[in-house]
Amino acid sequence: MTITENIHVAIVEDDPEIRQTLALIIDGTPGFWCKHTFESVELAIRQLPELPIQVVLMDVELPGVSGIMGVKKLKPLMPETDFIMLTIRQDDETVFNSICAGATGYLVKDTPPSELLESIKEVRKGGAPMSANIARQVILSFHQTTPSPLSDRETEILKLLSQGMNYRSVAEKIYLSPHTVKTHIKNIYQKLHVNSRAEAIKKAIKDKLI
Amino acid sequence: MTITENIHVAIVEDDPEIRQTLALIIDGTPGFWCKHTFESVELAIRQLPELPIQVVLMDVELPGVSGIMGVKKLKPLMPETDFIMLTIRQDDETVFNSICAGATGYLVKDTPPSELLESIKEVRKGGAPMSANIARQVILSFHQTTPSPLSDRETEILKLLSQGMNYRSVAEKIYLSPHTVKTHIKNIYQKLHVNSRAEAIKKAIKDKLI
DNA sequence: GGAATTTTACCCCATATGGGCGATTTACGG
């Protein structure tokens, strides 16, 4: 442990040119080390977990095993290491699959070197660097997209159902007849276009109704 | 529409000193306008929706109606407007309630003026400015925290259940006896500490098991 | 002030569900 601690970075990227350029930029910057690069997830899995690497730059669209699968496999083996995805893809599926797989950063490939280095520092400081529109995608995923088709009463009942209550319990809880509760539930199913409790709850959670 | 388009910013903040300081900083910077400030959500709701405001800085801990409720009420009335929360609170509940309410940015109050202005520009450009550790909190919320207690088979069955299938349908789908399916489901319930389909699905989604 | 929505309430009935109990086979690790 020296006074000026370098950040140890590794790269997983199949394109030799990009890989070497990135490595040169990073390794050539004071405060950063980049002595290990891999051209595939398969190779990275063999060696990376043994190395004292703090930040991994991971390409998403790799031939063979994808970068997403790479993070999924590697992150549990080195939980202290931060993975930043580096990609041209910005579709929702790729973004959220990457994040769910364990990535803590997500940068588009045209990120200028200065920002890339800044992002590496930021992730080490406990941040989660993302390109602007990626961050927006992530935030938007929390927003309620469609207005709830359910009435307040129905929403209330659906919440209780999701806690495992049956007609009777719900009825007692909100001082109604079990018959009435049943009617509400039937209406809920109609409005959500489902015909079972399971589907209703899944849809309600997905659409952030409860 | 002039060549140099100013960003119109409004502030909702109860502390007069902070409110005025922020307004002065923003309005005093080229490219920014801040002609409207409010000391409460109640007052903002009356006037803000009529104003051509692009970015609202919203304090979270306001007396009376909270900033979170403020966003929830105001955002639907002005969907094109971006709301940035400005607060000292960083607990998960406050952060996620704010974002779910419709905020697109979340900055801690000690953010230096230059970064605040940068964030306002960024949110206008389609980003989602967040203080570093807030961004990390958001990203972490996507990560699988606990290892799944369910076997592959059980996970597969639970997914089918969440699609509204019953014993028989699941059994046919994966070429098993309905009895076996039932046994698996019983085991799933045990492992998840629940005793109904509804609870199981809720917990599975919450814990990202399916 | 009237229409629409929400909330309340009840009936019948076929089927699904969940709990309890037992059993065999396969696969993997100590």
Place this chain on the structure above:
DNA sequence: CCGTAAATCGCCCATATGGGGTAAAATTCC
């Protein structure tokens, strides 16, 4: 080589669920 976990199949039974009706207050909205 043995033990454990997972996956497979089965039976009994009380209760819950979902679909089909019908209908009348209460509330909200225009």
